[in-house]
Amino acid sequence: MKTIPGGVTAAKGFQAAGVAAAIKPNSTKKDCALIVSDRLATAAGAFTRNLFKAPPVQWSENVCTRGVARAIFANSGNANACTGERGYADAQATAKMVAEGIGARTEEICVLSTGVIGLPLPMDRIANGVQGCLASLRADGSADAAAAIMTTDTVPKETAVELALSGGTVRLGAIAKGAGMIAPNMATMFCLLTTDAAIEPEPLSKILRESVEVSFNRMCVDNDMSTSDSVICLANGASGVPALQPDTKDFGLFADALRDVCIYMAKSLVRDGEGATKFVEIVVNGAASQDDAKSIARAIATSQLCKTAFFGQDPNWGRFACAAGYSGAAFAPEKLCMWIDDIQVMQNGMPADYKEEDAAARMRKPEFQIRVVVGDGPGGAVFWTSDLSHRYVEINADYRT
Numbered sequence: 099m100k101t102i103p104g105g106v107t108a109a110k111g112f113q114a115a116g117v118a119a120a121i122k123p124n125s126t127k128k129d130c131a132l133i134v135s136d137r138l139a140t141a142a143g144a145f146t147r148n149l150f151k152a153p154p155v156q157w158s159e160n161v162c163t164r165g166v167a168r169a170i171f172a173n174s175g176n177a178n179a180c181t182g183e184r185g186y187a188d189a190q191a192t193a194k195m196v197a198e199g200i201g202a203r204t205e206e207i208c209v210l211s212t213g214v215i216g217l218p219l220p221m222d223r224i225a226n227g228v229q230g231c232l233a234s235l236r237a238d239g240s241a242d243a244a245a246a247i248m249t250t251d252t253v254p255k256e257t258a259v260e261l262a263l264s265g266g267t268v269r270l271g272a273i274a275k276g277a278g279m280i281a282p283n284m285a286t287m288f289c290l291l292t293t294d295a296a297i298e299p300e301p302l303s304k305i306l307r308e309s310v311e312v313s314f315n316r317m318c319v320d321n322d323m324s325t326s327d328s329v330i331c332l333a334n335g336a337s338g339v340p341a342l343q344p345d346t347k348d349f350g351l352f353a354d355a356l357r358d359v360c361i362y363m364a365k366s367l368v369r370d371g372e373g374a375t376k377f378v379e380i381v382v383n384g385a386a387s388q389d390d391a392k393s394i395a396r397a398i399a400t401s402q403l404c405k406t407a408f409f410g411q412d413p414n415w416g417r418f419a420c421a422a423g424y425s426g427a428a429f430a431p432e433k434l435c436m437w438i439d440d441i442q443v444m445q446n447g448m449p450a451d452y453k454e455e456d457a458a459a460r461m462r463k464p465e466f467q468i469r470v471v472v473g474d475g476p477g478g479a480v481f482w483t484s485d486l487s488h489r490y491v492e493i494n495a496d497y498r499t
Contacts, residue, residue, distance in 0.1 A: 099355050105240025105256035108271040109294035111136045111336030114239035116246030119227030121220060122175030122213060130227030131246035131273075133290060134169040134200055134235060139334035140296075141167035141208065142303040144310045146327035153185035154178055155328055157193065158208040165299030167332055168202040170290055171209050172247050173227060174275070177326050178211040178219045188219045195225060199232040210288060212249055212275065212326050244273040247288055251275050255366045261355045263348040266339040268295040270355055274363040289314065289329045289363050295352055296335030297342045305353040306331050313360035316392075317368045318399045318483045331356075368482045373489030376408045377465040377482065382422075385477030390427035392479040397425035398468060399483035409485035413457035415443040418468055429472035437469040 107114050114133045121129040143162035145155050161167050171192060178185045193207035211219065234242070244254035258271035276287025310329055335341070342349045369377045380399050385391035398404050401421040407414045415436055423431065436444035439460040441452050460466050 099259050099261045099358070102258050102260045102269070104238070104258045104269075104271055105244060106133050106258075106271040106273050106290060106292040107237055107240040108258035108260075109269040109292045109334070109336070111294055111334045112271075112292045113235040113237050114243040115231040115234035115236065116239065116242030116244070117227060117230035117234055119173075119223045119230060121173050121223055121227065125175060127248075128242060128246035129174045130224070130231055131172045131243035132169060132196065132228070132231035132235065133243060133292060133332070135292070135332055135334040137334050137336065138166050138168060138206065139332040140299050140302050141165055141330065141332055142299060142306045143208070143328060143330040144307055145329075148327070150180055152177055152179035152211060152326045153181060154189040154209045154211045155326055156186060157189040158210060158328060158330065161205060161208050162303075162330065164205065166206060167208055168206040169196055169200060169208070170330055170332070171196045171207060171228065171231070172288060172290070173211050173213075173219075173224060174247055174249050175213040176211055176217055176219055177213045177215045179215040179326060181216070181218050184218055188221055188224070191221065192219075192224055192228065195228045196232075199228065208330055210326065210328050212247065212288060240271065240273060247273065247275040249275060250372050252370055255363060255370070257359060257362055259355055259359060261351060263339055263351060265348070266337060268293060268337045268339050268352065270295070270359055272359050272363050274367060276367045287314070287327055287367055289360065291329070291331040291356070291359065293331065293333045294335065294337035295333050295339060295342055296337070297333045297352070301342070301344050301349070302331060302333055305356055308353070309357040309360040312357060313364040316395075316479070316481045317364045318396075318481065329360075365482055368484050371484035373487040373491075374484035375464070375487055376485040378408050378484065379465075379467045380481040380483060381467060381469045381478075382472065383469070383478045384471040384473040384475050385427060385429060385479075386473070386475040387477040388479060389477070390429070390475075391477035393425040393427040394422045394470060394472065395479045395481040397421040398470070399481040402486060405483065405486035408461065409487050411458060411461040413438055413443060413454065413461055418470070419444060422470060422472065427472075433473050435471045437467075439466050
């Protein structure tokens with residue numbers, strides 16, 4: 099597998115666009131994105147578990163349940179959430195406009211929205227955005243689409259890979275957005291994936307869920323789950339490579355590539371977290387089970403006290419140990435060992451022999467690792483988190499004003 103340019107348009111048969119339609123009043127940034135397959139594609143998705151599931155999420159979830167789609171339209175600047183029946187009707191109307199523009203059926207169009215909650219979509223501007231995207235579709239339009247879905251992101255996120263299989267080469271691309279309202283519970287942002295591999299809906303849905311579990315469900319910026327979180331993958335088979343079949347070597351290679359792309363995008367989102375100055379990897383080993391390891395890693399990653407220590411570059415390992423202790427996982431505290439990068443700060447539940455200035459130096463780096471070993475069990479897990487800075491408060495204190 100090798101990394102290639104092109105994002106969601108690296109795969110054959112896909113075009114994309116991103117245009118400015120002033121979805122958020124007085125905005126001049128790109129805020130409408132469209133990804134189109136030149137043929138009917140297999141569709142799979144994973145969506146927010148928030149009970150206030152936005153109408154576009156409900157619409158797109160239904161599309162993915164049917165298992166086929168031609169396009170994904172997304173707008174930023176307005177989440178179309180908590181908007182009731184009108185919100186769902188607006189999502190459906192948006193899908194219809196796209197469908198008419200590309201010669202597809204309305205139920206073959208996924209629709210996503212992100213931004214301020216509680217405001218109805220400005221459908222006149224959405225219509226302008228749809229028409230602008232239709233007129234701007236290009237085989238190299240991924241970067242524009244990636245820019246259009248950004249909200250408080252500071253940089254667009256996209257990637258693509260090429261994978262050699264026994265029957266030929268397939269490509270897989272992605273764009274993503276998300277800097278705030280990022281919590282470790284599916285999903286945690288937008289990630290839109292495209293591939294020219296051929297695969298049936300059920301196996302695609304299975305490996306997408308598995309990929310999400312070890313990527314977007316293992317990251318944290320601020321512990322808040324959005325109403326609009328979505329991961330959608332379209333597979334159109336345009337590569338001409340024979341359809342991937344479960345329990346084959348080619349299928350395993352593709353599943354690994356999908357997982358790796360999702361992990362890459364998840365890390366990219368954390369690195370660009372709102373106000374983030376640190377990227378911290380939490381590694382837990384030796385737990386009784388994977389679930390226990392995940393609980394410990396999540397507790398450290400989501401702790402506000404730990405995140406403020408990361409920001410302050412303070413090797414206050416007592417906070418990390420405390421979070422492990424209240425995680426709900428069963429382990430013997432007297433066996434816990436901990437490292438900040440290569441500096442061991444705890445040994446068998448007690449302070450290790452180390453120099454405070456050495457540990458602090460590791461935390462002054464923009465990226466570092468907290469490694470925790472709680473025993474000799476088989477369970478292990480990884481989480482990615484950011485710090486909690488003054489800038490995060492500033493961004494979110496006046497988000498609407």
